[in-house]
Amino acid sequence: MPTKADQVIEQVRASRVWRSVFRSGTGNSTLHRALAIQQNIFLHLFATKVRKRMVRFSATWYLGTLTLGTFLILVITGVLLMLYYHPSVPQAYADMKDLQFVVSSGLFLRNLHRWSAQLMVFLVFAHMFKVFYRGAYRTPREFNWVIGIILLLITLLLSYTGYLLPWDQLAYWAITVGSNLSSAVPLIGSKIHFLLLGGNQVNANALLRFYVLHCVILPLAAILFIAIHFWRIRKDGGLYVQQSDPKAQAAAENEPAAKEAR
Amino acid sequence: MSDNALNTGQTPPAEFDRRAFFTKIGLGSLGIAAAGTIVFSYEYLSPNVLYEPSAIVNVGKPDNFALNSVTMDVNSGIYLVHAEEGYFALNAVCTHLGCLTTWNQDLDIIACPCHGSKFTRTGEKIEGPAPKPLPWLKTWVSDEGDLTVDRSTDIPPLQYLRI
Numbered sequence A: 001m002p003t004k005a006d007q008v009i010e011q012v013r014a015s016r017v018w019r020s021v022f023r024s025g026t027g028n029s030t031l032h033r034a035l036a037i038q039q040n041i042f043l044h045l046f047a048t049k050v051r052k053r054m055v056r057f058s059a060t061w062y063l064g065t066l067t068l069g070t071f072l073i074l075v076i077t078g079v080l081l082m083l084y085y086h087p088s089v090p091q092a093y094a095d096m097k098d099l100q101f102v103v104s105s106g107l108f109l110r111n112l113h114r115w116s117a118q119l120m121v122f123l124v125f126a127h128m129f130k131v132f133y134r135g136a137y138r139t140p141r142e143f144n145w146v147i148g149i150i151l152l153l154i155t156l157l158l159s160y161t162g163y164l165l166p167w168d169q170l171a172y173w174a175i176t177v178g179s180n181l182s183s184a185v186p187l188i189g190s191k192i193h194f195l196l197l198g199g200n201q202v203n204a205n206a207l208l209r210f211y212v213l214h215c216v217i218l219p220l221a222a223i224l225f226i227a228i229h230f231w232r233i234r235k236d237g238g239l240y241v242q243q244s245d246p247k248a249q250a251a252a253e254n255e256p257a258a259k260e261a262r
Numbered sequence B: 001m002s003d004n005a006l007n008t009g010q011t012p013p014a015e016f017d018r019r020a021f022f023t024k025i026g027l028g029s030l031g032i033a034a035a036g037t038i039v040f041s042y043e044y045l046s047p048n049v050l051y052e053p054s055a056i057v058n059v060g061k062p063d064n065f066a067l068n069s070v071t072m073d074v075n076s077g078i079y080l081v082h083a084e085e086g087y088f089a090l091n092a093v094c095t096h097l098g099c100l101t102t103w104n105q106d107l108d109i110i111a112c113p114c115h116g117s118k119f120t121r122t123g124e125k126i127e128g129p130a131p132k133p134l135p136w137l138k139t140w141v142s143d144e145g146d147l148t149v150d151r152s153t154d155i156p157p158l159q160y161l162r163i
Helices: A004-014 A016-021 A030-038 A063-082 A091-101 A106-134 A142-164 A169-182 A189-197 A204-235 A246-254 A256-261 B002-007 B018-045
Strands: B056-060 B069-073 B078-083 B086-091 B102-104 B109-111 B125-127 B136-141 B147-155
Touching (some): A169 A189, B069 B102, B086 B147
């Protein structure tokens, strides 16, 4: 017996405006539900059909999804912080202090950005350990593991470049030490150091370069590789489901649902 | 069918393969363009003018430095030492990872706060991860009689400046 609310929702979904946006149409058939996923730009990266045991909490602990969650929080709070932050010397430090003590909700946004950043690094490692110890990196998912390593490096670089932006003593010396590490690269070490800082010492050029890397280049790279990472889940046969019996594992790898999903 | 009539079964000589020729020209130009892009990118990313402090520092009259004293100039990151044998300047930037070291009068050592390297007042390493001693810097007396240090020029150790 459909309730009043169900009828209203059904009417909205049948309306011309709704149909112009979501073209899959009304109905609960398998086809309609598959089309709803396939015809949505955000969802079409994923498989139209998944096994229930693939999306159980115990299978993944949702660590990858949670990592994406922290990334989205970081993008939103980061863009808002950019509205008050000038990447110049010594204004950067004053802006950071203003965000903490003068701007309404500034302290909340800055702390949210900071804690999410810490949490994201933690979650990325947790996700990697979970994937590693379940053996989910093995064929046919080995390339997605490589994409994951690239995403790990991007995450660490985002963390590192963001560290300089408050322009306090901790930031200054951390980046001095961190950038000197790059000098240890054979032959081209000092050149990398010079290009990274835009000079010989951590100064205005370095602050601007780290700002552009942190706010534009690295996030765009992250979004690109995240999209590939998610798309490859479908292409590699869906989320990994562990079976205690090797034969059942082999069967699960070749079962029709996994094939269809590609 | 008209093609067959024209070709009469003969293949054109290999050295006049127009398609391969244009492919090579095309790939070659793309290669040159790619190499050019790399060079231009590198040139663009390395600044030609730096607004960094001058490497040459005027530290003042020699008489300002008492005998057996170690004086740090925080702004330029150098130590000016007046020893029995004469004056010399040390780079205060740790040779490990670039932190600024400090002079500890009581222990008579130069210590780095970041990773615990310790040096004598002549720059020799006592302990810690620093791979090299603190470098001695070129020091001279200017025409105005001021001690002057060139931070960008290292000299071999134990070359004291006698005045």
